[in-house]
Amino acid sequence: MKKRTSLKDIAEKLNLSKTTVSWVLNGQAEKKGISKNTQEIVLNCAKELHYQPNLIARSLNIGQTKTIGLILPSISDFFYSSIAREIENQANLHGYSLMIASSESDFNKEELVIQMFKSKGVDGIIIAPTKRSKVEIERLMLEKFPLVTFDRYFPELETSYIIIDNKESSYKLTKHLVSRGCKNIALITTNSYLTTMGERNEGYKQALLDSGIKFNPTLVGNVEYEDYETKIVKILDNIFEKVPDVDGFFFTTHILALEAFLYFNNRGIDFNRQFQLACIHGVSLFKILAPKINIARMPVADIGKNAIDILLGEIREKNEQSGEKGQYKVVLPCTLYLNN
Amino acid sequence: MKKRTSLKDIAEKLNLSKTTVSWVLNGQAEKKGISKNTQEIVLNCAKELHYQPNLIARSLNIGQTKTIGLILPSISDFFYSSIAREIENQANLHGYSLMIASSESDFNKEELVIQMFKSKGVDGIIIAPTKRSKVEIERLMLEKFPLVTFDRYFPELETSYIIIDNKESSYKLTKHLVSRGCKNIALITTNSYLTTMGERNEGYKQALLDSGIKFNPTLVGNVEYEDYETKIVKILDNIFEKVPDVDGFFFTTHILALEAFLYFNNRGIDFNRQFQLACIHGVSLFKILAPKINIARMPVADIGKNAIDILLGEIREKNEQSGEKGQYKVVLPCTLYLNN
């Protein structure tokens, strides 16, 4: 097995020092005043031997890996994989690679992943955190480790974060359903302990309040994350039983909407005709499944771009050891698509 | 800024050598006969100082990163993100983390990613390759770099790979459409230069041949990858114009099917009633969109598990420098879901 060619190999072959070779290969040749001739020789030799630097060694030396860690609840969720894509693109533009891990909304796994990423030397972490993972997150804060959360955040912690205007979008969607004549709007939501979801629920309530409609707890279906496919069935059954004249549905995630559509379909319910619908975020298939659904579309590209920009900013700050670490809070607006 | 605690810190604090501390912390204490007492002291101190090993340093030393690189055409494609999820889970079980990159089906980007992953020291690469990326792949082969391709493969190269029974599944699906009475089955496919797709196309042709139906090139719609949303419209328009009595559609990917459904929908075509449908792979929404579509479901979990098992096998082989590198070829069957 032929070993990879190293700086040393090139240096020995050329009777130069590793220093010189390193400088040339890192574009410091001019600054260090290496002769044109030497530069050329080194470059040629490197190409010839197909030199690829060992970035591990460099990382150990400079304390940076040019890698960032991305932690998502689940990479196979369409929203998160879209975000991942944006973040990857943006990271690439700045010369960074991505380590990805799914927390499966399990805070034990999340803590393990954070530790692993740190051990493996990522320069920063972007995370859509699970509720309880505060221990490791707080430690990251203490260490001033570059970190940005998105989609979710901890009001009590001073991490940078990027979220959407949850309450406002929910408010507007609900208001719109009311304006379309709805009196009994069901709220289908999940993980209400997340501030993100709490805010969406509040928007719904506030809209009802402002419209003079009494909030009816029976119309709230809180679908727990695990095994939601079966849970939502019971929840919807219950709503139809207790409030037969339900006339609208507000879904706080597209996953819930899709699952509900399956339910309606199985029950033979012509949901597009019978109900006004609204949802936070949407997928292109809604055009077929529910052409008249009202959507607050999340700014996926913006979320990704902001996440990287802020994280790289924090990394820069840290390297310049400017002492204080800033906190960047970004609230991005959703784009509303309202029908009629 | 407090520096992370290192082996040296612990050693100095305890008046022990780095050697001893390292052995204890790596579970080699018994083998090396470290006294129980020393073990305890070290472990406690490590916990107290919240020691987290610098895996970069270890990697540089042992030449392994316990990280594998995953290269996908696009992480936001549901099929690939599902695979990514399986691979991540399997990798985690074996103590590996994942670096992920999207090639965007661009072989230049793919080559860059491969080089980057190698430079960053991944122990092996799992890739769904783009047609032309053979240069770097061949180099990986030459270097006996642990590598497995999935979904696609290169017949001329001796890489390990995992594919599905493309021809057979396509054959059976097409045959089924024929048995349901179809005479004019359109084939909607993409990237036909990929062996994967070539095989699917062949299965279709073979089924027609065996059924005594003449192959009609006009019924073949080859949707190129870039900008497929608009291209498929033209292609479908063309088919309807030239072969108005088209009575069946075989889609070689679920993406194409979904896009076609959008088209049908926009044109007001009641496709579920008018046509027999078949598709390689499916998504749960098909239950609503096209309840009677015939599916050959890809074994996502199996693909992921096999990919990791084979890759880890190759990594092991390489470390044991057993000289020869085996080639593992796995062809997994799809599960057919046929209606009526």
Added chain:
DNA sequence: CTGAAAGCGCTTACAG
């Protein structure tokens, strides 16, 4: 039962 020392492949202050 424990330690001194070399080495993994780079970078970089220092010296000339």
Added chain:
DNA sequence: CTGAAAGCGCTTACAG
């Protein structure tokens, strides 16, 4: 214009 040498934080043969 170029080089010798230390160091990043680990692991591990070797020695005792």
